Amino acid sequence: MQHTATPDSAGQGVAAPYLPTDRTVPTRSRDRASYDRELVHSILDEAYLCHLGFVRDGAPVVLPTLFGRMGERLYVHGSTGSRPLRAAKTTDPGLPVCLTVTHVDALVLARSAFHHSMNYRSVVVHGTAVTVTDPEELRLALDAIVDQVVPGRSQDSRPANGKELAATAVIRLDLNEVSAKVRTGGPNDEPEDGALPHWTGIVPLTRGYAPPVPADDLDPAIGVPDYLSAL
Amino acid sequence: MQHTATPDSAGQGVAAPYLPTDRTVPTRSRDRASYDRELVHSILDEAYLCHLGFVRDGAPVVLPTLFGRMGERLYVHGSTGSRPLRAAKTTDPGLPVCLTVTHVDALVLARSAFHHSMNYRSVVVHGTAVTVTDPEELRLALDAIVDQVVPGRSQDSRPANGKELAATAVIRLDLNEVSAKVRTGGPNDEPEDGALPHWTGIVPLTRGYAPPVPADDLDPAIGVPDYLSAL
Numbered sequence: 250m251q252h253t254a255t256p257d258s259a260g261q262g263v264a265a266p267y268l269p270t271d272r273t274v275p276t277r278s279r280d281r282a283s284y285d286r287e288l289v290h291s292i293l294d295e296a297y298l299c300h301l302g303f304v305r306d307g308a309p310v311v312l313p314t315l316f317g318r319m320g321e322r323l324y325v326h327g328s329t330g331s332r333p334l335r336a337a338k339t340t341d342p343g344l345p346v347c348l349t350v351t352h353v354d355a356l357v358l359a360r361s362a363f364h365h366s367m368n369y370r371s372v373v374v375h376g377t378a379v380t381v382t383d384p385e386e387l388r389l390a391l392d393a394i395v396d397q398v399v400p401g402r403s404q405d406s407r408p409a410n411g412k413e414l415a416a417t418a419v420i421r422l423d424l425n426e427v428s429a430k431v432r433t434g435g436p437n438d439e440p441e442d443g444a445l446p447h448w449t450g451i452v453p454l455t456r457g458y459a460p461p462v463p464a465d466d467l468d469p470a471i472g473v474p475d476y477l478s479a480l
Numbered sequence: 481m482q483h484t485a486t487p488d489s490a491g492q493g494v495a496a497p498y499l500p501t502d503r504t505v506p507t508r509s510r511d512r513a514s515y516d517r518e519l520v521h522s523i524l525d526e527a528y529l530c531h532l533g534f535v536r537d538g539a540p541v542v543l544p545t546l547f548g549r550m551g552e553r554l555y556v557h558g559s560t561g562s563r564p565l566r567a568a569k570t571t572d573p574g575l576p577v578c579l580t581v582t583h584v585d586a587l588v589l590a591r592s593a594f595h596h597s598m599n600y601r602s603v604v605v606h607g608t609a610v611t612v613t614d615p616e617e618l619r620l621a622l623d624a625i626v627d628q629v630v631p632g633r634s635q636d637s638r639p640a641n642g643k644e645l646a647a648t649a650v651i652r653l654d655l656n657e658v659s660a661k662v663r664t665g666g667p668n669d670e671p672e673d674g675a676l677p678h679w680t681g682i683v684p685l686t687r688g689y690a691p692p693v694p695a696d697d698l699d700p701a702i703g704v705p706d707y708l709s710a711l
Contacts, residue, residue, distance in 0.1 A: 302542035309533035
């Protein structure tokens with residue numbers, strides 16, 4: 250782990266924030282930016298889908314993909330034949346990437362079109378993705394990706410065999426150059442708009458899971474496991 | 481509109497699919513890719529948040545942002561001071577971008593870790609974003625972005641005034657180089673894994689809206705409008 254708890258002046262363990270860089274200081278709404286490690290982790294851990302950006306032939310590419318977090322490292326997996334994973338392997342020292350996770354919590358409807366907004370929590374990670382070659386790290390990373398989607402699931406599925414491992418590439422992205430951005434609260438209308446006849450407020454979004462649907466060929470004796478009921 | 485309905489042999493209006501390019505043909509799971517115009521539109525129109533990728537100093541940047549669709553054009557807005565919008569204005573012929581929209585519909589839990597997957601629908605748009613300078617197009621684009629979030633809302637809010645318009649930049653991205661990718665159905669386990677004692681199936685995701693929460697200073701005589709109740 251690159252970043253461990255740093256003792257503060259009172260001697261208690263406190264995780265030091267990420268250090269802001271030119272890339273992680275926004276040009277606007279700076280008050281919404283945060284480098285707090287626990288906030289970043291909590292936003293990442295509420296997600297399993299990220300949008301991974303890389304450059305191909307000078308142009309940007311953004312693909313949705315699953316990820317897993319282990320401490321200060323993020324892992325993304327894919328076919329050994331996929332473009333970014335191939336590029337990470339053949340590029341020295343690795344593939345420059347930007348990994349972004351976003352949760353939208355509410356629509357914010359102001360009286361003016363201009364002040365319409367969203368309540369959201371996002372994390373943007375900049376860095377260089379490198380291919381995981383250590384077999385033990387590879388297995389742990391694959392478990393982390395499965396458990397990011399459904400905590401506990403990796404222990405209730407068949408691990409990858411040799412053939413599957415050979416077909417799978419995993420890249421690692423360290424959490425060094427990282428920022429979170431959070432908006433909360435209601436609309437910020439102009440005071441002179443207060444008397445306009447438009448409804449204003451927020452519309453919270455809901456997210457959840459419907460009951461699990463067993464596969465057609467599932468042995469009926471195998472019930473829904475606790476880790477799924479707990480979702 | 482660049483792409484209009486093309487009469488088929490029966491004389492009926494049929495929208496021609498997008499033409500695949502090297503960038504929009506995936507290296508794997510090609511059977512999941514589609515260039516169908518109506519499918520692409522439907523995936524885009526179920527969203528208001530996209531992840532916009534661009535290149536800054538040779539490195540990728542991926543930011544979550546609102547967008548609006550008008551026919552075969554997508555619009556993204558932001559502060560005139562924001563990095564991508566500034567770059568779109570100062571780069572000739574515009575800013576190379578990749579705009580991606582993703583809906584996750586279900587978790588797919590196979591007996592093997594390797595065959596875990598997601599049911600999803602995504603759209604990836606490659607192209608060059610240009611700054612909107614025509615005042616009428618700018619107003620229509622801003623309405624489209626508001627209405628992408630809540631259909632009908634642009635008619636029930638104060639339009640941007642001159643000062644607000646001057647602070648707002650809008651970029652346009654034409655739908656030319658576009659693909660959708662869709663996965664549906666259950667897990668695809670290896671036949672030899674059929675007797676393993678692991679639960680297998682899918683967990684559908686749910687998305688919705690909680691009741692609107694009025695702003696503290698809203699005149700109580702202004703009730704929740706129909707277009708919000710209809711969400």
